[in-house]
Each structure stands twice: as C-alpha cells, then as structure tokens.
Amino acid sequence: MRLLIALAGTAAGLAALLSYKTHAAGTTAAAPMSGTQGGGMSAQAGGAGTAASGSVAGSASPAPRDSTPPAAGSGARGSASPAAGSGAQGSASPAAQGGTGGSAATRTLTGAVVNTQYGPMQVQVTLQGSKITGVKVLQETNAGSLSQQIDANAIPQLNRETLAAQSARIDAVSGASYTSQGYIQSLQSALDKATA
Amino acid sequence: MRTGRPWARAELVLGVIAAGAVAVLGLWWADTPRVSGLGDALTGAGRITGLLAGYGVVVLVALMARLPPLERGVGSDRLARWHAAGGRYVICLVVAHALLITWGYAVTAHTGLVPEAGTLLRSYPDVLMATVAGLLLVGIGIISARAARRRMRYETWYYLHFYTYLAIALAFSHQFADGAQFVASLPARFFWSAMYVVVAALVVWYRVVTPLLQFTRHRFHVIGVRAESADVISVYIGGRWLDELRAQPGQFFRWRFLARGLWGQSHPYSLSALPSPDMLRITVSLRGDYSSALATLRPGTKVIAEGPFGALVPERSRRRVLLLAGGVGITPLRAIFAALPPGRVTLIYRASDPRDIVLRDELDAIAADRGGRVHYVTGTREELGGDPLSPQYLQAMVPDLRRHEVYLCGPPGMTATAIESLQAAGVPRGRIHHESFEF
Secondary structure (H helix, E strand, O other): OHHHHHHHHHHHHHHHHHHHHHHHHHHHHHHHHHOOOHHHHHHHOOOOHHHOOOOOOOOOOOOOEEOHHHHHHHHHOOOOOOOOOOHHHHOOOOOOOOOOOOOOOEEEEEOOOEEEOOEEEEEEEEEEOOEEEEEEEEEOOOOHHHHHHHHHHHHHHHHHHHHHHOOOOOOOOOOOHHHHHHHHHHHHHHHHHHHO | OEOOOHHHHHHHHHHHHHHHHHHHHHHHHHHOOOOOHHHHHHHHHHHHHHHHHHHHHHHHHHHOOOOHHHHHHOOHHHHHHHHHHHHHHHHHHHHHHHHHHHHHHHHHHOOOHHHHHHHHHHHOOOHHHHHHHHHHHHHHHHHHOHHHHHOOOHHHHHHHOOHHHHHHHHHHHHHHHHOHHHHOOHHHHHHHHHHHHHHHHHHHHHHHHHHHHHHHHHOOEEEEEEEEEOOEEEEEEEOOOHHHHOOOOOOEEEEEEOOOOOOOOOEEEEEOOOOEOOEEEEEEEOOOHHHHHHHHOOOOOEEEEEEEEOOOOOEOOOOEEEEEEEHHHHHHHHHHHHHOOOOOEEEEEEEOOHHHOOOHHHHHHHHHHHOOEEEEEEOOHHHHOOOOOOHHHHHHHOOOHHHEEEEEEEOHHHHHHHHHHHHHOOOOHHHEEEEEOOO
C-alpha cells in the first residue's frame, strides 16, 4: 500500500518536473521550429547564438564534415531548376552572397554556434535561390569517443533529412538528441539569414 | 546509558536520504535544457528514474552496511524494514527506467518498442550487462516478496540476496557509458563514483574487517548451552576483554558460530544477561532450522560476533519504567531489568502458553532483589476474558501508566498492538522504545 503511494507520488513528481521543463522552455523552444525569429533562437542556445561567423563561408572551419556529395543527388531530383553547377557545392566556395537578387544565385550561409552539453554544433548551408543544395557541419560535439561515434552516425542522417525536407523541420536522430537539437538550431539560424 | 531520542535521529537519516535524492534530481535538472515532445518527455522520465534507482541501490546497501551510528540511532529492525520497503520501490524504479528509456527512444526514432530494445541492447555500450542486472534485481525482489519468502527457507533467501551486489556491479558501467548526465560531466562522474566507492568501503569495513578484528582480539567461543524450556536455550559465550565492546543491556550481536552447517550465516540474538568482561549470554527460541541447530553447539566452538547493535537501550531518565515483553522478546528486557535503578520498574511478560515463559527464576530474583514487580500474563484472550494489551488492562496492571517510560520487545503484531494501546492510555510516542525481533 505504501509502495503504491510512493509510486504514485513519484509519477506525479516526474510529470511535474517534465511539464515544468516543457513549459518553461516552451516559448523559446518553439522559435527555431517556427523559423521566423532568429532572436528567440540565439537566446535559447545558451547565449552562443551571437557567435555566428557571419556569412562568409569556408573560413577557419575546423575539419568540416562535408556531406555534399551524397546530397547532390537528392538535391537534383527535387525540382526542375538545378541552375548552377552542382560541382561548386562541395568546395568551401566563398559565396555570391553579396546578393545579386538573382533567384538562382548560390549562397553559402553559416549558422550560429550552438553549445550543447557535449560541445558546440555549427552548420553551414548552401542555397541556390531558396533551395537547399548542400549542408556541411563546421563544428561538431567533441565529448569523447562515444560522442564522436554518435555524431558519425547521426550527422549524415541529419544532412539527408535536411535536403529532403528543404527546411529545418526535421526529426531528431534517436540516441543523438543533443547533436540533433544543436544541428537543427544552427541550421535554422542559417536559414533565417536567407529570409532576412 | 544513552540520551537523545532515536526518533529524531531516524528523521535526520531520512532527511539526509531525501536531500541526496534532490541532489540527484538536480543533476538531471541542470543538464536538461528543455523537454520537447513525447519522446523527450519519456526519455527524461527514464533518465530520472534511472538516476534515482542508481542512487537508491547505494542507499539500500548503506542501510545494511552495519554502520554504528545508524544501528544505534535508528535501530536494526527499523533499518531492515526501510531496506525492504525501499528495495521494492527501487526495483519499480529500475523497471520504469528500462521501459521509459526504450519507449522514449522508440518514439524519437519512430520505431517500435521491440526493435528499439534490440538497438539498445546491441549498440549501446554496457546496456546488455545492465539488463542482466535489472533482471537479477527483479528476480531477487520477487523472491524477497513476503508471500514467496514464507514458502522458502530463510537460508535460501539470505544467499540469493548476495546477488544484489553482483547486479549493482553489472549495472554500474552503463551509467557512465550511456548516462547523459555523466558522459559530459567529470564532476558528476567523480561524485557518483565516490558515493559507490565510499559505501562499498563501509560495507567491507563494517561487515567483514571489523568482525574479524573483533574475533582475533576477543576470541569468542561457546562455553556451554542450557535448556530454558522445551524450545528455548541459553548459549554462554566466553571471550576476553569483552568490556571493551561496551555492550549495553538491550543490545544484540550478530553471531556466526563456526560449526558445520552454521558458519555460513550470522543471526542476531539479544544479550539476555548483563555483559561481563569474560562472558556474554544469549537466549534463543529453537524455531527454525538454524536456531534449532544451536542446541547441538559444543563447548569450544569459535564464534564471530558482530556488534553490539540495537537502539533498545535504557534512557537516562527519572521516570518509572514499564518493560513489556512478548514471548522470546523477554531476552533484551531481562538484561535491561537487571540494569535499571531499583524500585521503579514493572515488567509485564506476555505469552499465550505458560510453558513459553522462560528465565522465570532469574526474573523473580531480580524483582525481589531490586524491588521491581513482575506480571506474567499467560493464556489466550478467551481465557483471559479480553485482550491483555488493551489500554484498560494495561492501566489496571500499571497505575499511572502515562508517566512511565516504556520498553517494548516482542513479535511485530504484538508490538504494533501494544504501541496503539500505550498511546491510547496516554503514553507519548517518544517515550515508547521498541524493537521487533523478527528480521
């Protein structure tokens, strides 16, 4: 009998703790998904959001994990406008970001550095017009070998999802929730720059 | 003689345990930025239950580590009850942890429970080992459940319990390899391991090293066995420098008789006489396989004694004293009876069968010598025309009952009834000292 009371109490406590965390973070947590307000995003990323390195790509990126080659294929089958040569995506090409208004211009946008519990995550996207043609991870979590193992598995999957979804509205990879969260937030902040 | 109430200490210990649990929750709280969606919530609940279970097993082992402050402040019987209740709770936490984590990961990954369980077992480090540990714990929990325990020999139950140590060891590594709260935080890993290491050291020190040191110093051995009734015996145990142990009347030792068939276990028995520098005496009821074998003990048999333990020790108090014994619960009270100041003590000795009354000559002699009074209350309730432990009956035997300090020892049912009656008769709870002798 006492055991049942204790278990019921525990369940209630769990529900309270979890709903508090959900609720307290709710206002900011919604932001990166909604994709409209970068401000809420950077606050939510633990103050790291402002560390974004502008939009000049390819500079000083520590050992980027380049995922563009597998992505090119899936990007191509998207719609009927593979305007620019897809060979250019893979390199760390300085962007034509200065902005010729042309819809097919290739732009490279760097996302905010998002500090996760296991280290920073930073994502760079390549856009042709409004189409995501490449994603590259500039910084990934670095808390030991397990963390690297998790990233090695999760990041290609996240890249594929991004190219398929053409937005930051992608699912987290199971077992890599921190990596996924950091990835998604950084990706969203990069995409926010495209619309800004 | 001891001052200070075991009450407050028990609450202090519970407070410390609760504070530790809050600190463990703090680990999760500090490391969790937010919870979004069902998968996250389930995983979060799984992590919390896992952390609490990892903390809980340490608390459970610490309760049984024979720590002198706990044994004296809280009392071994209450520690055993906490351990049993806490054990059931922690096993539920372990089960909840496994289910919630699997479910949470499955929801996040959009897979089913079964494939996700497979993934967890195959590709997460040490999860397989931890699963074995969890199953062990659940098995031990089922075996220890009251109903099952009655059907099995105490010895079997006792030995099975040692597998919990194996389970705890098996489950340890997955906490650091997979636990989100530990992977990234060196301080968390440090304090968590420190907690495990300290408790393990305490167990080894108090359950293994101390008894052996006492054995070599005091050289406990059986002097002789005397029959007190058809099924009660007294065992006299000799040794040297026993006064150094500072055993007090009302306390007990855990005795391990180094004889064939007996050396594998230690059992708690109260001192039934005042301890002397070269001899101790216990009085044992011969029910059960183990205790009936004690009747065959030969003089000279070596004994490892752990102790003294027990919080049923006379308070330094000017109040009159009531000693209330049920059955073989007389043993610690017999020792206390001989130790209390003369003239202010009443002893009520309850046994349903008059033949179960033991040590009668000694009790009468103490009463005559020290001006105490003894009531032997025997017979069933029907024969007595009422419950002798009812408030009215007790008040009739003990005038001014409410002003007494009460020491109570007997089987659990009798103890519970007596406490209710004493409180109904106006004795404050803080003045009722009791120990239940069934462990």
